[in-house]
Amino acid sequence: MSNRLLGKVAIITGGGGAMGGAQARLFSSEGAAVCVADNRIEKAQEVADEIIHSGGKAFATNLDVRNADEWATAVSKTESELGSVSLLCNNAGANFRVGFEEQTEDQFRLIMEVGLNGAFLGIQAVVPSMRRSGGGVILNMGSLAAIRPGGGSPGYAAQKMAMIGLTRSAAHSFAKDNIRSVVISPGHVDTPFLRGNNAHSPNDWDTSIDNPENYAKRLDGTPLGRLQRPEDIANAFLFAATDDAAMITGSMITVDGGAGM
Numbered sequence: 001m002s003n004r005l006l007g008k009v010a011i012i013t014g015g016g017g018a019m020g021g022a023q024a025r026l027f028s029s030e031g032a033a034v035c036v037a038d039n040r041i042e043k044a045q046e047v048a049d050e051i052i053h054s055g056g057k058a059f060a061t062n063l064d065v066r067n068a069d070e071w072a073t074a075v076s077k078t079e080s081e082l083g084s085v086s087l088l089c090n091n092a093g094a095n096f097r098v099g100f101e102e103q104t105e106d107q108f109r110l111i112m113e114v115g116l117n118g119a120f121l122g123i124q125a126v127v128p129s130m131r132r133s134g135g136g137v138i139l140n141m142g143s144l145a146a147i148r149p150g151g152g153s154p155g156y157a158a159q160k161m162a163m164i165g166l167t168r169s170a171a172h173s174f175a176k177d178n179i180r181s182v183v184i185s186p187g188h189v190d191t192p193f194l195r196g197n198n199a200h201s202p203n204d205w206d207t208s209i210d211n212p213e214n215y216a217k218r219l220d221g222t223p224l225g226r227l228q229r230p231e232d233i234a235n236a237f238l239f240a241a242t243d244d245a246a247m248i249t250g251s252m253i254t255v256d257g258g259a260g261m
């Protein structure tokens with residue numbers, strides 16, 4: 001631990017999930033105070049409890065990122081419990097792994113509303129607080145789908161490609177406020193998003209990496225020879241959050257073991 005985030009306050013959406021949870025733990029171990037936000041409050045609470053148990057400062061809050069009022073509440077709770085916000089990690093995401101002709105309008109909408117509208121509303125809600133902090137960093141979750149979306153879920157392709165535009169628009173708009181904005185694109189990360197059967201990311205034997213064939217396909221597509229771990233991605237979020245990345249804004253950082261080449 002080197003206290004690279006000492007005095008910083010972070011809001012981490014999807015904080016009850018695998019990658020958001022890894023960021024919350026890592027940011028806390030570097031001295032940040034963390035608001036762990038998720039619409040599965042019990043998962044967010046587990047992460048916050050773990051951080052508090054390790055001597056860090058955190059609280060969990062129920063947040064559906066699609067709802068602007070819930071964002072306003074989450075930001076004001078964070079300000080009163082931890083102080084003004086300096087870091088925002090937009091991880092919350094959804095996917096339905098069906099092709100163009102099978103994806104329903106409701107599925108398409110949900111993917112866009114959680115991943116894209118959710119990040120947009122989060123940025124709008126958090127920027128005034130970041131200004132009160134004297135600046136900040138917005139970290140958006142991208143994907144291989146932001147590089148080469150392929151022929152899978154059209155909603156996911158559109159949502160993750162759009163994160164590049166949203167990131168650049170925020171970077172441009174808020175540079176004058178000393179606020180940077182970066183999109184980080186993982187490759188294949190071994191998490192419940194790819195393995196489990198969750199409401200926000202359903203999987204069955206045909207899609208889950210529990211199926212050895214699916215696992216092998218993703219592994220074969222990763223030149224560095226292993227799937228990523230949530231901690232691999234959290235390390236890039238940490239780098240982008242610190243002054244080591246002081247001149248990085250509007251950019252995409254890929255952490256994909258070479259999968260996007």
Ligand SMILES: NC(=O)c1ccc[n+]([C@@H]2O[C@H](COP(=O)([O-])OP(=O)(O)OC[C@H]3O[C@@H](n4cnc5c(N)ncnc54)[C@H](O)[C@@H]3O)[C@@H](O)[C@H]2O)c1
Binds near residue numbers: 019020141185194201
């Ligand atoms: N796992 C991968 O291979 C991979 C690769 C690239 C990008 N991603 C992206 O990473 C992000 C995190 O995924 P993960 O792999 O950690 O999966 P995860 O399922 O563990 O985490 C996703 C989290 O988002 C939360 N969430 C869903 N809808 C929400 C909403 N409306 N409001 C608030 N929270 C909501 C879920 O409750 C969950 O905790 C997603 O945006 C996903 O698209 C995943």
